[in-house]
Amino acid sequence: MSSLPGTTGSARTLGIVLLVLIVLPLIFYSAFEISSLSEGEELMREIYRRQLDAILFSLNQHAWDVNSSWATQLDQSMGTGKVIPDTALQRFLERTPTLDAVVEMDSSARNVLNTVQPGGDATPLSNDEVVACTDTARTRLDALLRYRRLDYRKLEPFVLSQARNGDARIMILFARSLASGGEGFAGLVFRERRFIDLVIGPKIADVASGEFLVAVFRRGQDTAIIASGAVPPGAQFQRRDLWLFPGHEIGIRLLGATVDEAVRSRFKRNLLLIIALDLVLLGGAILIYRNVRAQMEFARLKSTFVSNVSHELRTPLALIRMYAETLEMGRLKDERKKQEYYETILRETDRLSHLVNTILNFSRMEAGKRPYKMKEVDLNDLLRGVMETYRLHFEQHGIRPVVELADVPATVQADPDAITEAIINLVDNAIKYGGTTKYCAVRTRVRSDATVLEVEDKGIGIAPEHQKKIFDVFYRVPAGLVHETKGSGLGLSLVRHIMNAHNGSVEVESAPGAGSTFRLVFPVGPATTRT
Numbered sequence: 001m002s003s004l005p006g007t008t009g010s011a012r013t014l015g016i017v018l019l020v021l022i023v024l025p026l027i028f029y030s031a032f033e034i035s036s037l038s039e040g041e042e043l044m045r046e047i048y049r050r051q052l053d054a055i056l057f058s059l060n061q062h063a064w065d066v067n068s069s070w071a072t073q074l075d076q077s078m079g080t081g082k083v084i085p086d087t088a089l090q091r092f093l094e095r096t097p098t099l100d101a102v103v104e105m106d107s108s109a110r111n112v113l114n115t116v117q118p119g120g121d122a123t124p125l126s127n128d129e130v131v132a133c134t135d136t137a138r139t140r141l142d143a144l145l146r147y148r149r150l151d152y153r154k155l156e157p158f159v160l161s162q163a164r165n166g167d168a169r170i171m172i173l174f175a176r177s178l179a180s181g182g183e184g185f186a187g188l189v190f191r192e193r194r195f196i197d198l199v200i201g202p203k204i205a206d207v208a209s210g211e212f213l214v215a216v217f218r219r220g221q222d223t224a225i226i227a228s229g230a231v232p233p234g235a236q237f238q239r240r241d242l243w244l245f246p247g248h249e250i251g252i253r254l255l256g257a258t259v260d261e262a263v264r265s266r267f268k269r270n271l272l273l274i275i276a277l278d279l280v281l282l283g284g285a286i287l288i289y290r291n292v293r294a295q296m297e298f299a300r301l302k303s304t305f306v307s308n309v310s311h312e313l314r315t316p317l318a319l320i321r322m323y324a325e326t327l328e329m330g331r332l333k334d335e336r337k338k339q340e341y342y343e344t345i346l347r348e349t350d351r352l353s354h355l356v357n358t359i360l361n362f363s364r365m366e367a368g369k370r371p372y373k374m375k376e377v378d379l380n381d382l383l384r385g386v387m388e389t390y391r392l393h394f395e396q397h398g399i400r401p402v403v404e405l406a407d408v409p410a411t412v413q414a415d416p417d418a419i420t421e422a423i424i425n426l427v428d429n430a431i432k433y434g435g436t437t438k439y440c441a442v443r444t445r446v447r448s449d450a451t452v453l454e455v456e457d458k459g460i461g462i463a464p465e466h467q468k469k470i471f472d473v474f475y476r477v478p479a480g481l482v483h484e485t486k487g488s489g490l491g492l493s494l495v496r497h498i499m500n501a502h503n504g505s506v507e508v509e510s511a512p513g514a515g516s517t518f519r520l521v522f523p524v525g526p527a528t529t530r531t
């Protein structure tokens with residue numbers, strides 16, 4: 001938008017203020033948020049990892065607790081006598097179907113004192129097998145005894161035998177005191193697969209609770225032994241050792257995504273949010289800037305309008321007063337001179353009333369109060385009328401207008417007074433901005449799609465960047481001849497208003513230095529009145 005230096009300065013100040021108040025803080029805030037996002041990402045990853053670890057820990061703890069409770073029951077069933085009450089043990093085994101056998105050994109762990117197995121198809125357990133698995137683990141056995149002396153029952157897993165399908169027999173051993181005063185060991189024997197299925201399985205399903213995928217693996221392998229749901233191929237798990245099952249791991253991951261994926265998608269979401277927020281705020285700042293700038297420009301145009309109109313009013317008034325005074329004093333004897341004075345007074349009065357009418361009509365239109373009386377009108381007739389009225393005016397400017405009317409009646413539905421006013425504004429401009437070429441042509445055309453009235457001059461023309469704005473209220477092209485040619489800046493906006501009310505339009509075709517052609521276009525079809 002072209003503007004006076006004052007407006008440009010204020011717009012620049014406004015731009016700087018907005019930049020300092022909104023855009024710069026926004027940039028700093030976004031940069032800070034984005035950098036803390038990556039820190040947050042690391043933190044989130046850590047939190048997730050710990051949370052998953054806690055769940056794995058609770059699973060291990062559960063397996064431990066189950067064994068611990070069995071150990072307590074076994075301890076009680078065995079009693080402390082030298083003679084082990086087999087019937088009590090049998091009852092214990094019946095209550096605990098996961099178990100394959102219970103074993104009692106002396107403190108050297110070389111002698112099996114007793115082995116009790118449930119009836120049925122349990123694989124027989126030989127004493128040699130039991131002794132063999134503890135043979136090389138004296139340190140672990142001693143540790144169990146030491147814990148016992150401290151009144152703590154520690155559980156220690158031993159692999160009894162690897163079965164063909166890898167389903168090993170596990171013995172969970174703990175130290176206990178015998179009635180004889182001596183110490184010994186007792187062992188809970190079960191197949192690891194059975195334990196995993198019956199004890200760990202339900203717990204896994206429980207903790208997964210639709211949020212996680214939990215699975216038990218053999219160490220280093222990707223195929224799960226059991227899992228809380230379908231394991232996607234190549235899925236990465238956070239893994240920890242299963243305490244009581246040597247060579248086994250328990251793994252966990254978020255359902256549908258790994259922790260990294262979840263954190264990354266969170267990061268992306270937050271980043272998008274920041275960008276969206278930035279865009280909204282920036283959009284707001286731009287909107288404010290444009291709005292205020294438009295308001296400032298409008299205020300400037302308005303004040304120019306006031307000064308132009310005052311000038312437009314003052315000049316003819318001064319002329320009229322001066323000529324009228326001269327005539328009134330009766331000092332003028334020359335009749336021709338007198339005639340000239342009368343004509344000037346008349347012309348200036350016309351100019352004044354034209355200006356006042358324009359302003360009044362404009363304010364009525366702005367308020368939406370101008371009534372239009374539509375009727376069938378021949379544009380040829382209207383144009384002829386205007387040219388007749390303006391004949392003298394053209395002559396005074398040394399212009400012999402070219403009039404080219406359509407051969408057929410250029411009939412449109414229109415308010416003749418309003419259209420006449422529009423034509424006068426265009427003709428007036430053609431004279432005002434016609435420069436030195438002394439050329440003005442008016443035409444009517446009847447096309448299949450529209451009836452057109454055009455006014456052409458070969459004057460100063462209008463640069464493309466102003467061609468839209470000249471129809472805005474108060475807008476005047478701020479350069480060259482226009483500065484010397486006074487006007488209100490209302491004429492063309494009035495024309496546009498009138499044409500809109502006729503469902504038509506006003507077009508301009510112009511090039512600087514080459515002249516302008518303004519066209520009033522009335523589309524074919526019944527016109528409806530709009531105000």
Ligand code: ADP
Pocket residue numbers: 425429430433434457459460461462470471475476477478482486487488489490491492493515516
């Ligand atoms: P005014 O003529 O009173 O300034 P208008 O609304 O009639 O107001 O015109 C707005 C502006 O458009 C004018 O100030 C002038 O710069 C430009 N303009 C209008 N008609 C012409 C024309 N025929 N040739 C060149 N410039 C024109």
